[in-house]
Amino acid sequence: MAKGTISFDWVTILIYLLLISFGWMNIYSASLGDAPSGIFDFDQIYGKQALWMILGLFMIVIILSIEAKFYMKFSSVFYIISLVSILGLFVFGKTINGATSWYVFGGISIQPAEFAKVGTALALANYLGDIQTNIKLFSNQLKAFFIIALPALIILPQPDAGSAMVYAAFLFPLYREGLSGIYLFLGFAGITIFILTLVLGPLYVSIAVAIICLFSLLLKKRRRPTPLVLLGIIIGAIALSYSVDYIFQNVFEQRHRDRFNIVLGKEVDARGIGYNTNQSEIAIGSGGWLGKGWTEGTQTKGQFVPEQHTDYIFSTVGEEWGFLGTSLVVLLFVGLLFRLLHLAERQKSTFNRVYGYSLVGIMFLHFLVNIGMVTGIFPTVGIPLPFFSYGGSGLWGFTILLFIFVKLDSERMAF
């Protein structure tokens, strides 16, 4: 294909349109008041979302008409703007629901953290795409981590742990580009130990780790870890387990402990902290095979599920569209992520590939944590479901993130 030939990936665009349309239908249902008014009644939540969607379409046109090189050249600028915008929250930010994550201009509130992901993804892609960067070098790893961690650390104390956590998604492009699997393994092992400690207590976890290590002595000599490494692993694991226990009991606040305890099944409190999850499960569970029909959800109408139009929008899908609807959404997301991974792999430049992987990682983490939370698999972490949850910033953030990649992909031959 010749330079500049425009060939957008229509599969991605089609799935995107399906997701936002279906998402809007559910927002409409979840926010439908007593007296339904026009779709474009901007006093209503669904009206505002419709407006964001239409403006979003214009934005897509703009994004796609800018030359792909622009995004690489100005990635540092985007990154700096991102950092400034989230730093500015400490001065100009408005506190909504306990988190100082918003700028308010007139009647419009903007959540810059949703856009900061774009800047970070561009900056990381730019750094890794640099011919001089070798991610296998520890100093370069440190720089990459710095790019990722800086915005996360700014967002964390706002406090918005959910948004900050999403930055862990950047581990996926790093791994793809050659970061040692040890990091992923350690991360995974750490999470496993963390959860097992909460369920079983540190003593049993320590015993289990010791036993596994003893069994590893049965391996062939060549593959067997040296005693020193083994000892290190055992001591590290036990130290982690006990410190997790200590942190959980002494550093965490009760509300954090509650969230974990609910998911781990250690506590049942349907009226208190477990209310959100419980109501959400009831709403989804009552949907059955085909659901109760659009705008007919009794749980949705009764507003039993808090924040249903935002973080808990998936429970509306479950109640009104049943297993048919929920599995369709899951399949659409899996399909979109697969398609994007496929696109990322076919990129010629490291910049494009890293950006694609960042995009997939971020969307996947949102998908994983949000649906996991709504269906009661994960603890309550407030992050939105891409393209579904109400919110102009979220919608635009993901739209920009996605369509920059669509643009990059369309000009992949140019690099």
Place this chain on the structure above:
Amino acid sequence: MRRLLLYIIIITTGFIFLGRLFYLQIVDESFARLSEDNAIKVVYNYPQRGYIFDRNGELLVSNQPSYDVMAIPRNVKPFDTLEFCSILKLTPEELSKKLDKAKIYSPRLPSIIVPQLTKSEYAYLQEKMRKYPGFYIQKRSLRDYQTQNGSNVLGYIAEVNNKIIDDNPYYISGDLIGKQGVEGQYEELLRGIKGVKYIQKDRFNRDIGPFKEGVFDTLPKKGKDVTISIDAMLQAYGEKLMENKRGGIVAIEPATGEILSLITAPSYDPALLMGRQRSANFTKLYYDTIARPLYDRGLLAEYPPGSPFKTINALIALQEGVVDVHDKFSCNRGYVYGRGRKLGCHAHASPLDMIPGIAQSCNAYFANVYRRIIEKYPTPQEGVNTWAKHLNSFGLGQFLGYDLPAGRSGKIPNADYYNKIYEYPTYKWFATATISNAIGQGEVLMTPIQLANMTATIANKGWFYTPHILKSIEGEPISDPDYTKKHFTTIDSEHFIPVIEGMHQVYKVGTASALQIPGIEIAGKTGTAENYTKINGKRTQLTDHSIFIAFAPVENPKIAIAVFVENGYWGGRYAGRIASLMIEKYLRNSISRKDMETWVLTHSLEDEYLKPHSGEPFSINN
């Protein structure tokens, strides 16, 4: 590996989510129910229960408002417990027990704390209600009885039990349902259909409007007013006459099959089974196992019919052509059948043909007649079966099919029955083995309503309508073919003429001649039935039952009546008097023989009923 890892993680996540969703939405059914409980409130709108009128339009049962004190435990705040308790006549312990119970049932749903306040309690409490947050007064509709009689006919209203709820999806916990009598039989007619409203609630349990714009809501349908065939005046009079006696009376209008009165004694005031004391009163009545006031003797008691049964034997004999009206049989104080066996009789002229035979109730005459019926056929089996078939055509030995929810079939023995008890074919049996049937003793059993229907059938000369209690619905006469189709007996109508004449002679010159009412011609038949019970395991003969059947006037029968008085010595003594008084009351609406009325009202059989318990001896055939 570096390329595949994210694919694997994504696809794994997808499968885990699909599995979790499948579990939540398809496998685990409990969420669907939780959602209904959560979000939809069902409110029922109960219609007025239909009124019940007697045949003359007199209101028997209407409705009255009743007030229950309800509480929603979650909304109850500390209040002046002592004052509250003193108004409602509760102890503070009782109150706290009731509140605990309500809380266990549901903290957010209302529970009844004190049911069915009196009007004065309500008036007083209503003033103070605002001082008791979480409590409120709910209005309900209860029965209001305009009569103290006919509790067995009317039935009663009770809260549905779990079995009814399981069997019939119409009812939910706390609903009321008619039991026994007209209330039970015509429950669906009387109750109407309750309306239902589905209300969408929000998470604060507030109503936010009708569910799906009310497409599932229904309006209540008012219960239908019914007119029953009972004559309230006659019913009340009969119950009064039966005071201090036990037994059953059934009166039927022969031309229509309508039940004019259905009396059981002892009885009780229908209002006892209503209101706050219902449960306590019911328990008291239920556990009176000696007098058994809840036992409707008119429908359920199976007595040996005694001599009134002779009339049917006469009819069968005429139909079978085994006797002529003028055939005479002699009687020497009884009928000897076989070696040293004798069916005793009282002193009277002899020999007699049919009409004086009925008038004098001659046992020997009917023993001969009965033998001829049975022995007309080559085997006694055939003979007994033919005899039983005729009886069945009178509705005997089977459920009559009347429209009340209680009944017994009585008993008419057939060949199978005798083959079994006499161990045929090892042993043979003959007509004489069943000779007691000739005089309505032995194996034959009948309920008072069967006996009354038999009497009405004789009055009609061979046909009857199935007795029934419902006369009209909202002024529209009933059209159910079960009650508007004539049933013909196997006896030709001409044969009834001599039998009716015999029954008329009973009244003119025979065993009931003391019961004459000036100006009213009655056809009747006395009965005195032997009966036995077991006392300390020993079969003991009790004082005879007093039985009387009659219809009047003979030429144009308006009323057919059967009276059973347990242990009333002999037919004319209690049953005959009561029947003649009731006939006069019904036909004339006044009583000319005040002395007879006074005699019945002042004579009690309670001493007689105590005898099996006190050990006093019985005077048999006094």
